[in-house]
Amino acid sequence: MSALPAGNLPDNAFEPVTAERRVQQLTRPSLSYWQDAWLRLKRNGRALMSLYIIVALLVFTLIGPLVWRVDPASQDVDQVSQAPWADRTAVVVPPYRSWDSAPTAELQADSKPLTLQLAEPATTQAVRVTWTAEPQASGYLIYRNIMLPGPEHDLGLPLGELIGSGQTRFEDRLDLDPMRYYYSVVPLDANGAEMAPGPPLQVDVTRVITEELAITRGLVHEGTKLADGDVVRLALHPFGTDYLGRDLLARLMYGARVSLFIGIVAPFFFVILGILYGSTAGFLGGAVDSLLMRFADFVIALPFLLFMILFKIAFGIGPGESGIMPLLVALVVLSWPGTARLVRGQILQIREEAYIAASRLLGAKTQYLILRHMIPNTLGVILVTLTFAVPSAIFTEAFLSFIGMGVAPPTPSWGSMCNDGLKTMLTHPHELIFPALFISITVLAFNLLGDGLRDALDARMRSRE
Amino acid sequence: MFRYTVRRLLQGIITVWFIATATFVAMHSVPGDPLIQNKAVTAQIRKNLEIKYGLDKPITQQYLIYMGNMLKGDFGISFTQQNRSVNDIIVKHFPVSATLGILAIAFAAIGGILWGALTALYRNRLPDIVIMFLVILGISVPSFVFAALGQLALVHLNALAGHTLLPVAGWGTVSHMFVPSIVLGLGTMAFLTRLMRSSMLEIVNADYVRTAKAKGLPITRIFLKHELRNAVLPVITVLGPAIAAITTGGFVVELVFAIPGLGRYFVQAVQQLDYTVIMGTTVFYGAFLVLMVIIVDLVYGLVDPRVRLE
Numbered sequence: 001m002s003a004l005p006a007g008n009l010p011d012n013a014f015e016p017v018t019a020e021r022r023v024q025q026l027t028r029p030s031l032s033y034w035q036d037a038w039l040r041l042k043r044n045g046r047a048l049m050s051l052y053i054i055v056a057l058l059v060f061t062l063i064g065p066l067v068w069r070v071d072p073a074s075q076d077v078d079q080v081s082q083a084p085w086a087d088r089t090a091v092v093v094p095p096y097r098s099w100d101s102a103p104t105a106e107l108q109a110d111s112k113p114l115t116l117q118l119a120e121p122a123t124t125q126a127v128r129v130t131w132t133a134e135p136q137a138s139g140y141l142i143y144r145n146i147m148l149p150g151p152e153h154d155l156g157l158p159l160g161e162l163i164g165s166g167q168t169r170f171e172d173r174l175d176l177d178p179m180r181y182y183y184s185v186v187p188l189d190a191n192g193a194e195m196a197p198g199p200p201l202q203v204d205v206t207r208v209i210t211e212e213l214a215i216t217r218g219l220v221h222e223g224t225k226l227a228d229g230d231v232v233r234l235a236l237h238p239f240g241t242d243y244l245g246r247d248l249l250a251r252l253m254y255g256a257r258v259s260l261f262i263g264i265v266a267p268f269f270f271v272i273l274g275i276l277y278g279s280t281a282g283f284l285g286g287a288v289d290s291l292l293m294r295f296a297d298f299v300i301a302l303p304f305l306l307f308m309i310l311f312k313i314a315f316g317i318g319p320g321e322s323g324i325m326p327l328l329v330a331l332v333v334l335s336w337p338g339t340a341r342l343v344r345g346q347i348l349q350i351r352e353e354a355y356i357a358a359s360r361l362l363g364a365k366t367q368y369l370i371l372r373h374m375i376p377n378t379l380g381v382i383l384v385t386l387t388f389a390v391p392s393a394i395f396t397e398a399f400l401s402f403i404g405m406g407v408a409p410p411t412p413s414w415g416s417m418c419n420d421g422l423k424t425m426l427t428h429p430h431e432l433i434f435p436a437l438f439i440s441i442t443v444l445a446f447n448l449l450g451d452g453l454r455d456a457l458d459a460r461m462r463s464r465e
Numbered sequence: 466m467f468r469y470t471v472r473r474l475l476q477g478i479i480t481v482w483f484i485a486t487a488t489f490v491a492m493h494s495v496p497g498d499p500l501i502q503n504k505a506v507t508a509q510i511r512k513n514l515e516i517k518y519g520l521d522k523p524i525t526q527q528y529l530i531y532m533g534n535m536l537k538g539d540f541g542i543s544f545t546q547q548n549r550s551v552n553d554i555i556v557k558h559f560p561v562s563a564t565l566g567i568l569a570i571a572f573a574a575i576g577g578i579l580w581g582a583l584t585a586l587y588r589n590r591l592p593d594i595v596i597m598f599l600v601i602l603g604i605s606v607p608s609f610v611f612a613a614l615g616q617l618a619l620v621h622l623n624a625l626a627g628h629t630l631l632p633v634a635g636w637g638t639v640s641h642m643f644v645p646s647i648v649l650g651l652g653t654m655a656f657l658t659r660l661m662r663s664s665m666l667e668i669v670n671a672d673y674v675r676t677a678k679a680k681g682l683p684i685t686r687i688f689l690k691h692e693l694r695n696a697v698l699p700v701i702t703v704l705g706p707a708i709a710a711i712t713t714g715g716f717v718v719e720l721v722f723a724i725p726g727l728g729r730y731f732v733q734a735v736q737q738l739d740y741t742v743i744m745g746t747t748v749f750y751g752a753f754l755v756l757m758v759i760i761v762d763l764v765y766g767l768v769d770p771r772v773r774l775e
Binding site: 304305307309314391415419429436440444448 | 479480483484487488491492494495601602604605606607608609610613614616617620709712713716717720721731732735736738743747750751754755
């Protein structure tokens with residue numbers, strides 16, 4: 001540069017420097033902690049999805065019963081343990097008449113001994129079977145099974161004993177469902193000992209209904225004329241019915257009230273209790289702190305579920321009560337120490353932070369420090385704890401209801417519905433699968449939301465993905 | 466180490482005392498009368514029963530007797546089961562629960578460590594995504610659903626095979642133990658897998674792993690000696706709570722699979738309000754869990770030389 005002769009420069013070679021005023025301007029608008037957290041959460045697809053699921057569940061619980069106005073306690077005796085995908089039609093038949101007045105089909109004489117045969121088409125009203133007489137038989141035992149009898153399965157449910165009458169026909173009216181049954185007849189010899197059973201008879205039972213019943217149950221409009229053989233559609237149960245014929249969808253909705261209520265309200269209360277306890281210990285410090293925390297340590301050491309059960313018994317359930325309150329109280333009494341520890345740790349940590357010292361140096365009062373710095377800075381961690389506490393509370397309620405220590409019947413809860421479903425699991429798995437699915441989806445949603453919130457709110461706990 | 470052990474044991478004893486006291490207080494505030502359960506009892510029988518169970522004495526004295534008996538290891542006699550002492554029930558049925566629990570925890574720990582290491586090695590690739598999806602599922606499904614579905618699957622498996630491959634319920638032979646212990650361990654395995662994965666991801670980037678790679682050590686040796694061994698440490702710390710989870714999860718599995726373990730007797734006692742059995746088993750389980758946590762902590766100190774137990 002020094003090589004340039006100074007006199008050769010034009011007049012406009014230099015221009016005065018203008019002060020750059022835009023240096024201080026930020027490239028993007030400043031975001032508050034919560035705005036930042038919300039942006040992070042929105043970027044997390046799984047967390048957002050689970051948020052939608054939780055909203056949908058709340059809608060299902062709160063608005064569902066207004067749309068689906070079926071009483072969860074009313075029984076549909078035509079459709080007991082009905083799967084949602086099952087056929088809902090019923091054939092109209094005349095009212096039941098006893099067999100003696102009905103014509104009986106005669107068996108062919110040349111049929112082999114002990115051949116079972118249907119006397120007339122099998123319906124849910126009655127299954128009437130006849131068989132060829134066994135010459136030496138002194139009597140017969142009649143069995144029914146829902147599985148084909150063989151080496152693995154026995155003959156099934158004993159239906160009746162015919163002794164000495166020589167009768168070779170039997171009418172079954174015991175709790176018939178429109179499904180496949182296997183009937184077997186075992187002849188008894190002169191001493192009353194069982195002889196070899198005849199081959200089982202496979203019977204497909206069709207669902208029937210009388211005209212009168214179809215009208216009284218509101219399946220057809222009043223005044224409709226029904227002829228025998230007409231087909232009517234039974235009441236709709238989108239999720240099927242349980243072992244007492246109660247609508248599963250309605251029960252799931254009302255059960256959700258119990259499960260979600262306990263799942264959300266109990267954590268809410270024990271987190272508040274934990275915050276009060278933990279912040280008291282953290283603020284006061286010293287001997288009070290160590291005494292309070294030692295007590296919290298003992299409560300943590302209690303075996304949680306055992307004491308849930310114990311407290312549940314201790315609080316007791318009076319007749320006609322649902323048992324939700326004792327469950328809630330037991331959960332709160334046993335679960336607060338975790339939050340208390342966490343909050344105390346946070347308070348102790350934040351108290352030593354430089355920004356607190358700076359704020360105090362600028363003349364901030366204790367009240368301002370608490371409201372402006374302490375609470376907002378612990379809120380994120382508390383919110384994450386709360387989210388993770390919800391699934392564990394739902395789990396606890398389900399576990400207790402499953403072993404029969406939760407809410408008292410007939411109040412439905414997802415856990416007690418699972419317990420009911422277990423009894424009919426082999427024949428009607430939908431009664432177990434639907435409540436189990438609802439518990440799992442709810443817990444899954446809250447877990448994923450908790451993961452997302454933790455990533456969004458708490459930089460220190462952010463999981464390394 | 467010795468002083469630490471003694472201190473932990475003393476703390477443990479105080480905790481067990483706290484558990485026993487809380488149990489006593491809870492059981493004595495139960496509404497209703499333990500002696501008249503659907504039974505008409507005359508005044509004389511009632512008096513005799515009260516004397517038998519020590520209920521005629523003031524509550525403080527009852528507490529002292531209860532604590533004294535417990536120190537001697539005597540939990541009393543059952544209210545509902547004829548001529549059975551609580552000790553007898555525990556001695557007879559706890560081994561069954563313990564066998565189930567040990568199998569389940571072994572399954573959960575081995576599975577969790579292997580799956581966790583695998584997902585970390587295949588980070589963000591197909592095996593990782595599939596296993597982590599299953600893990601989230603495993604954490605979200607309650608143990609009784611696993612138990613029921615496991616049983617349902619067994620039934621269909623047996624029906625498909627045409628004969629009994631594995632028994633659906635009961636206890637006694639090795640074949641009875643498979644499915645219940647797997648079902649019991651699944652939730653814990655999912656939890657441990659998640660923990661192992663994050664711990665492994667941290668260690669893969671550690672300086673000593675890079676050094677080992679730079680030295681040219683074979684990859685299997687790095688994996689086994691440097692990565693796996695260090696990544697397992699956090700898993701050991703949570704084994705205490707995991708044992709607690711498996712113990713209580715065992716109640717449900719024993720109930721569903723009709724296994725004659727202590728958990729099933731506990732649930733049964735709760736349903737029948739069998740006071741002494743409830744108190745005895747609660748204190749027993751409480752003491753067992755406290756002991757387990759202490760043992761796990763001590764083992765952790767032995768395994769990880771960096772941890773100084775003071």
